[in-house]
Amino acid sequence: MRIGELSERTGTSRRLLRYYEEQGLIISRRRANGYRDYDEPSVDRVIQVRGLLDAGLPTRIIKQILPCLDKPRQIYFPDATSEMLETLEAERDRMTRRAECLLRNRDAITEYLDAVRAYDPAS
Amino acid sequence: MRIGELSERTGTSRRLLRYYEEQGLIISRRRANGYRDYDEPSVDRVIQVRGLLDAGLPTRIIKQILPCLDKPRQIYFPDATSEMLETLEAERDRMTRRAECLLRNRDAITEYLDAVRAYDPAS
DNA sequence: TCGAACCATCACATAGATGTGAAGGTCAAG
DNA sequence: CTTGACCTTCACATCTATGTGATGGTTCGA
Numbered sequence: 102m103r104i105g106e107l108s109e110r111t112g113t114s115r116r117l118l119r120y121y122e123e124q125g126l127i128i129s130r131r132r133a134n135g136y137r138d139y140d141e142p143s144v145d146r147v148i149q150v151r152g153l154l155d156a157g158l159p160t161r162i163i164k165q166i167l168p169c170l171d172k173p174r175q176i177y178f179p180d181a182t183s184e185m186l187e188t189l190e191a192e193r194d195r196m197t198r199r200a201e202c203l204l205r206n207r208d209a210i211t212e213y214l215d216a217v218r219a220y221d222p223a224s
Numbered sequence: 225m226r227i228g229e230l231s232e233r234t235g236t237s238r239r240l241l242r243y244y245e246e247q248g249l250i251i252s253r254r255r256a257n258g259y260r261d262y263d264e265p266s267v268d269r270v271i272q273v274r275g276l277l278d279a280g281l282p283t284r285i286i287k288q289i290l291p292c293l294d295k296p297r298q299i300y301f302p303d304a305t306s307e308m309l310e311t312l313e314a315e316r317d318r319m320t321r322r323a324e325c326l327l328r329n330r331d332a333i334t335e336y337l338d339a340v341r342a343y344d345p346a347s
Numbered sequence: 348t349c350g351a352a353c354c355a356t357c358a359c360a361t362a363g364a365t366g367t368g369a370a371g372g373t374c375a376a377g
Numbered sequence: 378c379t380t381g382a383c384c385t386t387c388a389c390a391t392c393t394a395t396g397t398g399a400t401g402g403t404t405c406g407a
Contacts (some may be wrong), residue, residue, distance in 0.1 A: 103383075103384075104383095104384075105383065105384080114365075115384090116364075116365070116366065116367085117364080117365065117366095119385095119386090120364075120365075122263070125399080131262075132384095134372080134373055134374085134384080134385090135373085135384075135385060136373080136383085136384055137384085137385090140374070149329070150300070152321075152322075152325035152329075153325065153326075153329060154364080155280050155322060155325070156279060156280050156325050156326050157277075157278050157279050157280035157324045159364095160363080160364085160386090161363095162368080165322075166329065166332075166333055168336070169332050169333045169335070169336035169337075170329065170332050171330075173338070174335075174339060186337065186340065189333055189336070189337060190337065192255060192333070193330050193333040193334060193337075194329040196326045196327075196329065196333075197315075197326075197327075197330055198275075199278060199279045199323075199326055200273035200277050200279075200322075200323040200326040200327050200330070202272075202276065203279050203319045203320075203322055203323040203326070204319075204320075204323050206272070206275075206276060206289065206292075206293065206319065207316050207319040207323070208318055209289075209293050210289055210292045210294050210312055210315070210316040210319075212292070212297070213292035213297070213312070214292075214309065214312060214313065214316070217309065218299060226353075226354075227353095227355095228352090228353065228354080237395080237396080238354090239395070239396070239397085240394080240395070240396095242355095242356090243394075243395080255354095257354080257355090257402080257403055257404085258354075258355060258402080258403090259353085259354055259355080259403080260354085260355090277394080280395070282392095282394090283393080283394085324365075
């Protein structure tokens with residue numbers, strides 16, 4: 102598919118799709134006329150990238166964790182230096198802390214909303 | 225305490241503490257000489273703010289959810305317009321989605337690491 | 348009393364994610 | 378063959394969270 106369709110199906114501007122490609126987060130083939138051509142899995146990939154960006158990860162880190170997300174798993178062991186593995190571990194732990202922070206505060210919001218509604222059931 | 229101590233105890237630059245105050249995320253009293261003076265709970269508050277920022281929330285949103293996080297709960301019902309409640313609900317749901325995204329991808333990283341280690345236990 | 352170590356405000360700079368628009372190529376339908 | 382809707386690259390603008398430095402006031406200990 103061309104960039105316009107991918108844009109619509111992922112709710113992502115064309116500008117950003119080109120930016121993600123520039124950052125190495127997605128790839129595209131080129132048609133004879135120079136147009137980008139995306140395959141079907143690109144849709145999920147873009148959605149995944151957006152989710153991670155929205156959760157506070159910078160493109161640099163997202164690029165590093167992307168190889169972990171390929172299904173079926175294809176691991177390029179030669180690339181997996183022990184330094185990279187350490188980075189991945191650290192980032193995984195950071196993601197855990199981030200998620201915990203989000204859930205903790207989300208629960209606080211829920212409690213707050215419950216308290217407000219208990220006070221004024223109309224709202 | 226003065227800004228220097230708060231900075232050290234929260235691992236946050238003085239510049240950012242002043243910025244957070246400007247954004248309405250933290251407050252301070254002023255001493256006679258103009259120096260900012262923080263109370264003990266400010267430490268946790270700053271850490272909380274940083275966690276949320278790191279999880280992708282903009283200061284604008286953080287400011288809105290902060291009233292939910294005060295313990296003991298003190299709800300300013302007059303302020304709680306139904307529009308604000310809707311915003312809070314929406315943000316709460318977004319936080320859930322963010323957390324899910326983080327945990328899903330974190331698990332994928334863990335699986336990847338396990339697979340690599342199964343291949344080469346030395347790493 | 349002087350210097351070091353704080354503090355204040357203000358302004359300017361940067362980096363990352365994103366918007367916008369210009370200038371021009373491609374293609375299909377009328 | 379022209380028009381409109383795509384696409385390309387490139388450059389510039391914007392917003393947010395941050396860094397950095399200038400300039401100057403306060404406090405405290407040698």
